Amino acid sequence: MSDFGPRSLYAPAGILTRAEAQEIALRALRNSPAEETRVSINSTARADTRFALNQVTTSGENQDTQVTITAYAGNRAASVNTNRLDEASLAAAAKQAYEIAKLVPPNPERMPELGAQRYPATRERSITLPTPTERAAASKIVTELARANELIATGFIECRAGASALANSKGLFAYDSSSSVTMTTTVRSPDGTGSGWACTDGNTFSDLDPARVAATAVQKAKDSRSPVAIEPGRYTTILEPTAVGNLVQLIAGAMQARSADEGRSFFSKQGGGNKIGLKVVDERVTLVTDPADSPSTSGGYDGDGIPLEKVTWIENGVVKNLNYDRFWAQKQGVPPTRAGGGGGGGGGGGGARSLRLLGGTTSLADMVKNTERGILVTRFWYIRGVDPRTILYTGLTRDGTFLIENGKVTRPIKNFRFNESPIFFLNNLEAMGPTIRINASENLSAGGAVYMPPIKVRDFTFSSLSDAV
Structure with missing residues (x-):
């Protein structure tokens, strides 16, 4: 039609x-x-x-x-x-x-x-x-x-x-x-x-x-009272879906083909070109945008009116696509990416702005049960960029951070500042749970639909303590 x-x-x-x-x-x-x-x-x-x-x-x-x-x-x-x-x-x-x-x-x-x-x-x-x-x-x-x-x-x-x-x-x-x-x-x-x-x-x-x-x-508020301080460092960490969304969305924002081709991003390949076709994270990671996930009735269109389509950005850990606008696509001799990023905006579905990280089958409870010592994070806050070449960000844990010992959540702990890249922790992936729809806070989802699983990772970097609740 x-x-x-x-x-x-x-x-x-x-x-x-x-x-x-x-x-x-x-x-x-x-x-x-x-x-x-x-x-x-x-x-x-x-x-x-x-x-x-x-x-x-x-x-x-x-x-x-x-x-x-x-x-x-x-x-x-x-x-x-x-x-x-x-x-x-x-x-x-x-x-x-x-x-x-x-x-x-x-x-x-x-x-x-x-x-x-x-x-x-x-x-x-x-x-x-x-x-x-x-x-x-x-x-x-x-x-x-x-x-x-x-x-x-x-x-x-x-x-x-x-x-x-x-x-x-x-x-x-x-x-x-x-x-x-x-x-x-x-x-x-x-x-x-x-x-x-x-x-x-x-x-x-x-x-x-x-x-x-x-x-x-209510339960998190009760459980997180009177937190204790533990030493910053690298910990096995279980991230609830919102915490995952806070940081994984930053990958999608960094997948601009032009900055990659010009040597200005993580997706730039050493010696020239970009990382399409290269494995960058654990093979269990697949990241997609899909108009079917969008809140819109027709899937949306981009800023020039191009109808949006499903785009797989990372599949089984391998970069499959980068975001080509019309100008850069013409310059590079490839089709433009039909994934939004502009569109009519507002409340009308001009851009799909959806993002889905495909999940696994391990429940959050089982992740805790199988953790000898680690940290459970509800969400992150005040997230700010540090190094675009590695997608490194800093920020704070917030509203419920807990210590895991011998397979059980044992006590609330004071919040941490983190210095971490989603690329780093998705290379240290241990387990993934079922994907659910979340609100990723800090308005990173731009009003769209975001679907993330809980995940368990090794060596997540907490750099210092924070007295903020």
Whole structure:
């Protein structure tokens, strides 16, 4: 088919339908004086509830539609944003974009706009937002259990729904819609020494499991009280799925073909070229992005309107693909990678932004049982880059870090600062558990769907102690 089929009938009020988005795009295009014009539309609805001190503190909803008109004058380009959708406002924005474009420096790497593309059929999926009452009820499950255990709960429920569209003066039109819902909570002891965290993530509110979140965070808060200090160093370490996601996502962010080909990344091969075809991690590691994992109804499209496809980045430890944008792909004589990384953005599924690390069959309990001495990590925080050539990062453990002795979790320990690369620890892999959908915190997932397993690794580097809880 030449474009997306009808989208879900269950969209919240205010989210543009395909027909509405196309009509706005056509009006913007016909009012543009530029040689080439691109129109990006993001129509979003958001609902959130925050709770703290065991009670709901804020609840809000908002909706917006943003139109970005990009005008081209040769290799010069400029964009103007507006949320006014009347004819005169769209025409003024298009004219302003063109006038600015004529003044900016030319871009020698500018690629021409694409023509019409073929997109997959829309998957039927409910695109809804929960009511304030529903969000408050979910919050209450956490706060009541925390109060019953004389603990203090804080958390956030964030719900997004939206649609995005991309059109240009060469006949391209893409449309997609999506929804995603996340609930996270941090539960702490009144003395401030114990802290537990948990999350639940899904495409719709019914996917969430607040009872599991409450039970997990409360238990971790109780178990992590009065931590003891142990010496930093290299330890056998069990990373829960969120901790895995915190760091493994950094590999995907480093897989740009251009930086590899130019000798600026871990994926650069010594002597020139890149590491496609080379083994870089344990053979049990397979890392993919798949539109089927995306919160969107049609799998998404990239920033130029190319429909996304499943891409295997690493398979059985071997680099299979790197991310080629259109310019670099043309320069290197290869097809561009259809994996997102741009797209319409917002809440509309313009880029899949999904990531899946295929897992194994070892349960987290069995990992602990088979560990003589090691560390159990709930998640990481304040993650910052150290060396892009090795994908080395530093950060802190947080919200439940525990010592394992003789196959049992024996005591809570003070948090560590780590200095580690996901490439390093995926070469020291001992066991993997089943993959689950997570929220990887620090917004690394960019609102998309992330699927990670728990893993057990050797010689994870903890460089110093941290008094932070």
